[in-house]
Structures are given as C-alpha cells and as structure tokens.
Amino acid sequence: MDFGTFLWTTLAAFLTLATFSFLYKDNPFYRIAEHLVVGVSAGYFVIILWHNGLVPNLFQRLADGNWYLLWLNSTKPWYVIPAVLGALMWTRFSRNYSWVSRWPLALYIGIATGVAIPLEMANRVNRQLFATMSGVNWDNFWGLGFLDPTAGFSHVIIFIGAIAALFYFFFSKAHTGLFGGIAKFGIWILMIGFGATFGLTVMGRISLFINRIQDLNDWGVAAFDSSNPNHTVWFQVAFWLLVLGVVAYAVVEMVRFLARRSAATSR
Amino acid sequence: PMMQGVQNYDQIACVIDVSAGNITDAWIAYGQGRFGFPLAVGLTGVMGADYYPYLNSGQIFGIMAGMHGAAQYEKLAENPGRGRDGMRIQLYAHIIIILFIIMGNVGYFMSLRDRKKVGR
Numbered sequence: 001m002d003f004g005t006f007l008w009t010t011l012a013a014f015l016t017l018a019t020f021s022f023l024y025k026d027n028p029f030y031r032i033a034e035h036l037v038v039g040v041s042a043g044y045f046v047i048i049l050w051h052n053g054l055v056p057n058l059f060q061r062l063a064d065g066n067w068y069l070l071w072l073n074s075t076k077p078w079y080v081i082p083a084v085l086g087a088l089m090w091t092r093f094s095r096n097y098s099w100v101s102r103w104p105l106a107l108y109i110g111i112a113t114g115v116a117i118p119l120e121m122a123n124r125v126n127r128q129l130f131a132t133m134s135g136v137n138w139d140n141f142w143g144l145g146f147l148d149p150t151a152g153f154s155h156v157i158i159f160i161g162a163i164a165a166l167f168y169f170f171f172s173k174a175h176t177g178l179f180g181g182i183a184k185f186g187i188w189i190l191m192i193g194f195g196a197t198f199g200l201t202v203m204g205r206i207s208l209f210i211n212r213i214q215d216l217n218d219w220g221v222a223a224f225d226s227s228n229p230n231h232t233v234w235f236q237v238a239f240w241l242l243v244l245g246v247v248a249y250a251v252v253e254m255v256r257f258l259a260r261r262s263a264a265t266s267r
Numbered sequence: 268p269m270m271q272g273v274q275n276y277d278q279i280a281c282v283i284d285v286s287a288g289n290i291t292d293a294w295i296a297y298g299q300g301r302f303g304f305p306l307a308v309g310l311t312g313v314m315g316a317d318y319y320p321y322l323n324s325g326q327i328f329g330i331m332a333g334m335h336g337a338a339q340y341e342k343l344a345e346n347p348g349r350g351r352d353g354m355r356i357q358l359y360a361h362i363i364i365i366l367f368i369i370m371g372n373v374g375y376f377m378s379l380r381d382r383k384k385v386g387r
Contacts, residue, residue, distance in 0.1 A: 158323075196316050200333065202361070205312075206356075
C-alpha cells in the first residue's frame with residue numbers, strides 16, 4: 001500500500017475516534033477533529049464556489065475583455081453589473097456602509113422569490129393536493145397488505161388523515177365535541193408521521209455509525225492481518241501511537257482529578 | 268466531457284439524483300416540476316420521510332433512502348455489499364432502541380402512578 005493511502009486511512013481512523021471521544025467529555029482530540037472539519041468544509045466550499053460558480057459564470061464570460069478597462073470592451077460587459085452587486089454585499093460587514101448591501105440583497109431576494117414561489121407552490125402544494133385528492137382504487141382495495149401504498153385502503157387513510165390533520169390546525173373554533181375528536185385523530189396522524197421521520201433519522205444516524213465502524217474494522221484488519229494485501233507495518237506503528245496518545249491523555253486526566261480531589265480534601 | 272452536446276432535458280431520458288443535501292428540492296421544483304423529466308432520488312435516511320410524498324404523487328418514480336434503500340437496491344441488482352451487511356447490524360440496533368423506548372415509557376408511566384399515589 002502506498003504511503004498516501006496509509007496516511008489518509010489512518011487520519012480518518014484517528015479523526016473518527018477523536019470525534020467519538022466527545023462521549024467522554026470535551027477534550028483536545030475532539031477539538032482538533034471539530035476545527036478540522038469546519039475549516040476543511042469552509043475551504044472546500046470556497047473552492048467549489050470559485051470553480052463552479054465564479055469562473056464559468058463570470059470570468060469566462062468576461063474573458064474576451066481587459067481588466068484594466070474594467071471588462072467594458074468585452075462582448076458581454078453587462079456581466080460586470082451582477083459582479084459589482086455581489087461585491088457590494090460585502091459592505092454588510094462595515095458599520096458605516098452596511099446600508100449599501102441592502103440594494104443587492106433586495107434584488108437578490110426579489111428575483112429568488114419570484115422564481116421560487118410559483119415553483120414551490122406548484123410542486124410542494126398543488127401537486128401534493130392533486131395526489132391527495134386522487135380517486136380511491138376500489139378494484140384493489142386491500143392490496144398486498146396493510147402497508148401497500150397502491151391499495152384503495154391506503155388512499156382512504158391518506159385522505160382521512162390529511163383532512164383530520166388540517167382540522168387540528170383550524171384554531172378559529174374550539175377543539176370540542178366532534179370537531180375536537182377529529183382534531184385529536186389528526187394529532188395522532190401527525191405523531192405517526194413524526195414517528196416515521198424519527199425512525200428514519202435513527203436509521204440514518206445508526207447507518208453512519210455502522211459505516212464508521214466498518215471503516216475502523218477495515219483499518220484494524222489492515223493493521224494486524226499480515227495476509228491482507230493492504231497490510232503494512234506502518235498501520236501497527238500508527239495504531240500504537242494512537243493508543244499511546246489516548247493513554248497519555250487518560251493519565252493526565254487522572255492526575256488532574258486526583259489533584260483536584262486532594263485540594264478539595266485539604267480544604 | 269460527459270454532458271458535451273446535451274443542450275436541454277429533451278435529450279435526457281431520466282435523472283437520478285444521489286445526494287445528501289437540499290439539492291434534491293431543487294431537482295424536484297426547478298427540474299422535474301418545470302420540465303417534466305423522470306426523476307429518481309437517492310437520499311440519506313433522515314431525508315427519506317420528507318420525500319416519500321413525492322413518490323406517492325408521481326413527481327419522482329423511485330426513492331432509495333438511507334442504508335435501507337441501499338440494501339433494497341443491492342437485492343434488486345443482486346450485488347450484495349455493505350448495504351445488506353449493514354442492515355443486519357441495523358436490525359439489532361433498532362431492537363435495542365425499541366427496548367430502550369419501551370423501558371423509558373414504562374418508567375414514565377410508573378413515575379406518573381407514583382406521583383398520583385403521593386398526591387393522594
């Protein structure tokens with residue numbers, strides 16, 4: 001295995017364990033991992049923004065112009081306008097000139113709203129309404145079972161559940177009597193939906209953890225299984241250095257704890 | 268480049284978005300909603316519950332949510348891998364979490380009963 005692969009896999013193992021060390025308490029190893037991920041994410045995002053955003057949409061379009069003429073001799077000089085507006089947004093950080101940033105921000109919000117609202121209404125509201133109001137599949141009412149989404153029974157549940165949930169959010173009338181009963185059923189439907197979201201969230205988090213443990217297992221196997229084609233003695237060196245680091249930190253924590261206890265006792 | 272010569276969505280048979288962020292919303296609203304091409308999505312488990320309504324409404328034709336979706340895809344493609352391995356472990360993790368939830372609820376109702384007894 002080449003040194004580069006060894007280095008990155010060991011670093012990944014170290015950062016995984018450093019992040020999990022937060023389960024004990026906040027510690028320098030966790031801080032290193034946390035700051036590293038924040039810094040690398042920010043740097044990566046800047047590069048992506050530069051190469052995928054600014055370069056193709058601005059600099060390449062103004063490439064046939066000259067910078068000392070402010071690209072006004074370019075075939076598309078109007079691209080300078082959004083560039084200037086974007087630069088003016090940075091005045092937000094100035095105490096005296098932050099008002100300037102309101103102009104490009106207003107333009108940006110106006111355009112984004114005009115583009116987004118009709119599409120969001122059409123796709124998130126109207127299409128969902130149409131799907132909820134679709135006909136019940138009476139020919140296949142029971143389907144393959146209780147959780148068959150194509151069955152007519154599921155369509156009835158979806159329709160009744162949607163109406164009941166909407167009843168809950170109607171606060172102009174007190175939730176009493178029949179109205180209150182339907183609203184309570186609506187809450188149950190909402191809670192079942194939230195429970196499904198919670199379950200999928202738990203599954204997602206567990207699967208991330210499983211993936212990390214699988215990677216640590218692969219790294220450990222490479223470290224100690226000499227028949228593995230990825231085996232190299234450097235893994236074992238890195239492993240024992242990691243263990244040494246953790247043991248050293250544990251010893252330091254223990255010494256501090258004992259020092260605090262003896263100071264408290266002597267008072 | 269892969270997309271050289273592709274000018275618009277008429278030249279694309281379908282779009283499969285495999286992502287972990289908000290870009291899926293953009294594909295549904297600004298892509299499929301405007302141009303009507305077939306769209307399938309591969310998501311993280313956390314996002315799955317939010318996007319099943321789009322499957323039921325026909326805005327997307329397929330969804331692959333989290334490790335569960337990956338395992339289903341591996342079964343479909345008859346190519347077992349980490350998804351199916353991970354689902355075995357997921358089963359035990361979920362059983363433990365369900366047990367903890369049951370224990371928590373039992374403890375809660377027992378403490379309610381004790382409080383009522385003390386109140387009397």
